[in-house]
Amino acid sequence: MKPTRLRAALLGCLLSIPASVGAQDADVVAALDRYAARQAEVGLALWQRPELGYLETQSSALLQQELREAGFRIQAGVAGMPTAFVASYGRRGKGPVIGLLAEMDGLPAMAHAAEPVRVPLPGQLAGHACGHNLFGAASVGAARAIAQWLKDTGNDGEVRLYGTPAEEGGSGKVYMTKAGLFDGVDVVLHWHPAADNSAAQGTTLANISGKFRFQGRAAHAAIAPERGRSALDGVEAFNHMANLMREHVPDGTRIHYVISNGGAAPNVVPDDAEAYYYVRHTDPVVVREVFERLHQAAQGAAMGTGTTVAFEQTGGVFSLLPNDTLGQVMQAALQRVGGVRYDVAERAFAERMQQTLERRPALDEAAALQPYRADNAGSASTDVGDVSWIVPTAGVSTATWVPGTPAHSWQAVAASGSTIGAKGALNAAKTLALAAVALYQSPQTVAAAKTEFAQRRGADFTYQPLLQRTAPPLDYRRKAAD
Secondary structure, eight states: OOHHHHHHHHHHHHHTSOTHHHHHHHHHHHHHHHHHHHHHHHHHHHHHSOOOTTOOHHHHHHHHHHHHHTTOEEEESGGGOTTOEEEEEEOTTSSOEEEEEEEOOOEETOOBOSSSSOOBOTTOOEEOTTOHHHHHHHHHHHHHHHHHHHHHHOOOOEEEEEEEOOTTTTOHHHHHHHTTTTTTOOEEEEEEEESSOBOOOEEOOEEEEEEEEEEOBOOBTTTOGGGOBOHHHHHHHHHHHHHHHGGGSOTTOEEEEEEEEOOSOTTBOOSEEEEEEEEEESSHHHHHHHHHHHHHHHHHHHHHHTOEEEEEEEEEEOOOOOOHHHHHHHHHHHHHHOOOOOOHHHHHHHHHHHTTOSOOOOGGGGGSOOOOOSSEEOOSOOTHHHHHTTSOEEEEEEEOSOTTOOSSSHHHHHHHTSHHHHHHHHHHHHHHHHHHHHHHTOHHHHHHHHHHHHHHHOTTOOOOOSOOOSSOOTTTTHHHHO
């Protein structure tokens, strides 16, 4: 189907959504307004106890508790991940099945107070620099509102909330996808914290990540250095080769790393060292090829330094497959909800925080909606990508952060623990819930989304994950936590 014909068909589907949905929107919004204070409490509780990937024990338990109290059936510890779960509500086998995603993991070394100036929190090893505390809380809020709507109206359908751990490098959703947990789902909706409001749909970067561990031979660095073989030398030689590669990879490739273990003391030749790498590109084929070249460089570095090297993959995700049909539904819902409006205290907080930012757009951007696009090119990666190649998927972002705030920054941590973050998360919950209600009421739109999905994916597509591990690396953040 050509794009113009597809858009015409989509318009017909959207116009077929019953007028009663507009009348029922108020009930959904009212339900979320009643839950707003509790949703903010849940988001703050996750923010105050940030947990790293696969270690989100308290966060997962709290989200499950909120859903269980609303009558959801819960399957916990799915796909080999103790903190992953699927919560469902509604009549199985009748009506569309709509899935929502709820992330919950924090980032290491990002602990910060909810203040508009730099106030690190000593002794706290993680922080919500990507706003996943808000992500989880708002998705649960939306799921509860949808369940209430299904109950009150008697509509057929099922809502499933997926508690998805370890998005930050652990690829939790990929294991859920491989386990078949999205089989039978008609549509998946998700959202993400941001510094603006947008329902634009587009691609992200596929990636592979993992740890190259070099082994050498320890020795006294002054008395008998000739007896040692430095694993750190292996890491440094490898990193140098990787940096030389940057000139000779396809445009758009991103290679980044940290030395996650460089030895314990300068007077000891390190017998083990580790480099943690990511490779990203829009094309999964390019990611595979570049990472294979990294493997070869690591072997060369080991040979040249008299060490050995082993590799452990920690993550691997597809790029997002956009869906304009669902994007248009999300855009319509976002337009009903609108942006985030600051009160006097919040504006003062935002003005002070903007003094610390490199980019300082107008604060009114938080209240505005970005123009809709169906071909947005993102530069981040997400394990939602794999889900989007299995089920028609669409996302939305809302202004939980002060305009100009970059993700993975202390400013994002601070706003995610503030009322600014809570307001943006409430808007996200309302947008997800209204979009779901519209889809339950319009089987034609769900069918159109599936048609577009099949067209974009291609008839010959076979899902072959970039993630080759059979079991999740449940300890990939353990060292940071310890």
